[in-house]
Amino acid sequence: MNNHDAKFLLQAYRPGGDDSADSQMTLALEQARRDPDLGLWLAREQSFDQQMSAKLQAVTPPSGLRDAILAGGRMSAPARTTQAWWRGAQAQWMGLAAAVALVAVITLSFWPKAKAPGLASLAQTALHEMQGAHGAPTTAEEVGVFGKWLKNPATRLAAGMPVSFEQVRAAGCRSLNVGGREVFEVCFLRNGGEYHFYVGKRQDFNIPGNGSSPMLVAQGGLATLAWADEQHVYVLAGNGDGSALKALL
Amino acid sequence: MAEDTFAQLVDAHYTALYRFALSLARREADACDLVQQTFYVWATKGHALREQAKAKTWLFTTLYREFLRGRRRDQRVQSIEDLPIGEQDVAAESVDQLRRMDAQQVVMALQEVDETFRAPLTLFYLEDFSYLEIASLLEVPVGTVMSRLSRGKAQLRAALAKVASASAEAGKDGVVPFPNLKKKEAGR
Numbered sequence: 322m323n324n325h326d327a328k329f330l331l332q333a334y335r336p337g338g339d340d341s342a343d344s345q346m347t348l349a350l351e352q353a354r355r356d357p358d359l360g361l362w363l364a365r366e367q368s369f370d371q372q373m374s375a376k377l378q379a380v381t382p383p384s385g386l387r388d389a390i391l392a393g394g395r396m397s398a399p400a401r402t403t404q405a406w407w408r409g410a411q412a413q414w415m416g417l418a419a420a421v422a423l424v425a426v427i428t429l430s431f432w433p434k435a436k437a438p439g440l441a442s443l444a445q446t447a448l449h450e451m452q453g454a455h456g457a458p459t460t461a462e463e464v465g466v467f468g469k470w471l472k473n474p475a476t477r478l479a480a481g482m483p484v485s486f487e488q489v490r491a492a493g494c495r496s497l498n499v500g501g502r503e504v505f506e507v508c509f510l511r512n513g514g515e516y517h518f519y520v521g522k523r524q525d526f527n528i529p530g531n532g533s534s535p536m537l538v539a540q541g542g543l544a545t546l547a548w549a550d551e552q553h554v555y556v557l558a559g560n561g562d563g564s565a566l567k568a569l570l
Numbered sequence: 571m572a573e574d575t576f577a578q579l580v581d582a583h584y585t586a587l588y589r590f591a592l593s594l595a596r597r598e599a600d601a602c603d604l605v606q607q608t609f610y611v612w613a614t615k616g617h618a619l620r621e622q623a624k625a626k627t628w629l630f631t632t633l634y635r636e637f638l639r640g641r642r643r644d645q646r647v648q649s650i651e652d653l654p655i656g657e658q659d660v661a662a663e664s665v666d667q668l669r670r671m672d673a674q675q676v677v678m679a680l681q682e683v684d685e686t687f688r689a690p691l692t693l694f695y696l697e698d699f700s701y702l703e704i705a706s707l708l709e710v711p712v713g714t715v716m717s718r719l720s721r722g723k724a725q726l727r728a729a730l731a732k733v734a735s736a737s738a739e740a741g742k743d744g745v746v747p748f749p750n751l752k753k754k755e756a757g758r
Contacts, residue, residue: 332723333694333701333716343702365665372668373726374695376676382588386602390584393606394576394613540606542599562599 324359327352331363335370385537385563392538395441437527438500440547440554444538446499447519447545447558450506457495458517461509464492471509471518478518478557479535479570481550486522502526514565519556526554535570537563546570580609583629586696590630593692594637596681608633626698631707634689664727667734675733682729687722690715 327349334346353363461468467484470476482489486505490496494505502525507518523532532549544563547556548570557566584605591601591608611632612625668676683691693704701719705712 329716329720333719335694335697368665369668370695372665373676374697376668376671376673377589377593377680377692377695379673380589380592380677382585382605383598383602386588386605387580387584389602390580390606390609391573391577393610394580395573539602541603562602 322348322352324352324356327359328362332366334363334367336367383562385539388536389538389540392441392444392536393540395439437525438502439527439529440532440536440549440556441538443499443504443519443521443526443554443556444536444545444547444558446497446504447517447547447556448538448540448543450497451517451543451558452541458508459493459495459506461507464489464494464507467492467494468507468509471507471516472511474511477570478555479533479548482520482553486520486553489520511569512565514559514561516566516569517556517558519558521554523549523552523554528554535567537566539563576613579612579625583626584609586698587629587633589696590689590692591633591637592677593680593688594634594685604633604636607636611636627703627707630693630699631709634708664730668730671730671734671737675737676730679726679729679733682732683722683725687718687725690718691722691726694719 322345330346330349331353334350353359461471467482467489470483471478484492489505490503494507497504497506497519499521502521504519504521509516509518526549528549532554535546535548538545538547539562542560543558544561544566545556545558546563546566547554549555557569559566587605587608588601591604592598595601595604608629612629671679680688680692689708690704693699693707694701699707701715702712705715708715710718
């Protein structure tokens with residue numbers, strides 16, 4: 322092995338890693354110990370690599386990424402269950418028959434008590450609406466006091482609505498169905514941006530804890546913030562990474 | 571998979587995945603999308619992985635595939651592979667220069683490296699995988715990983731020198747604007 326070949330191998334060597342177990346690498350390392358020039362080269366190379374690793378380790382993910390990933394994971398939970406059953410079914414037809422029978426029994430037994438959707442489902446609906454499935458929106462101008470509250474630059478949405486859920490319904494807001502639960506939507510403009518506000522009854526949703534910490538989901542240039550208070554669940558949706566949404570809370 | 575198990579998996583790997591994604595995608599928003607998409611794929615398919623110990627490799631492989639899926643590979647990759655092995659000697663000044671640079675500048679230089687070399691190079695510097703694992707993850711032979719590391723390092727040194735030079739010309743503070751990270755800092 323000449324020094325050129327040794328350098329080629331040693332460029333991929335990191336001290337303390339699994340790399341040294343390779344027999345060719347061991348030979349190259351031995352050569353570097355014997356040859357002072359190659360040894361000096363290796364010391365510089367490793368110093369460079371250590372600096373690079375340290376700089377890269379200093380890069381931190383943006384705040385909110387973790388929460389967004391976890392929210393995305395929660396949203397995909399129903400899909401996981403369905404897919405797992407199908408995988409098993411492909412392997413064993415008998416398994417399919419048993420699974421279908423079991424699903425039928427479980428469905429019939431528990432249908433009326435179907436699990437309430439969570440904030441993640443509401444956020445997913447909002448994203449879906451924003452991504453193109455949007456029906457004719459109700460604008461803030463059409464819903465009186467509630468609309469004025471949304472448009473007011475001084476309004477902090479996290480403080481809670483000044484009107485009841487029944488008043489929102491009576492105002493004629495667009496209604497959506499989220500897992501069998503009624504949710505109302507109003508679009509409004511604030512600070513030059515367009516936002517979509519969704520509200521449902523807290524009792525209709527499965528909210529662990531008090532739900533007051535807003536959950537951010539950012540996806541494809543759109544973002545949602547979802548939270549709850551004692552009476553209601555809310556989702557605020559808009560363009561961007563969520564920073565504009567946070568400013569409205 | 572239970573929610574807390576999923577959260578543990580996210581906590582264990584999302585930072586390293588983000589660093590890898592940032593070097594590939596170049597933009598913070600795209601890197602976030604890639605990481606989110608990777609965990610989404612895990613949530614819908616990855617739970618079927620029988621050996622949970624392989625979850626880390628599975629996540630990095632999936633992220634890389636998702637990145638490639640969003641890009642059209644062209645002839646340029648082949649022409650880059652045909653280039654001779656990179657300059658192997660590290661000048662002492664390169665190490666000092668690197669020591670003086672901040673993480674933003676280093677990431678910017680890394681992002682200048684050709685995509686073919688950038689993936690193995692970033693995985694190498696993340697220190698999460700041996701070069702054998704990198705070969706498996708990128709689905710290329712070990713020799714290819716080594717040659718890509720060699721060429722990638724040569725490109726990286728050139729890019730670092732370029733960034734350092736631009737930084738010196740930029741002004742007294744020596745900071746080269748880096749929109750994604752700069753924006754993040756402003757928000758703190």
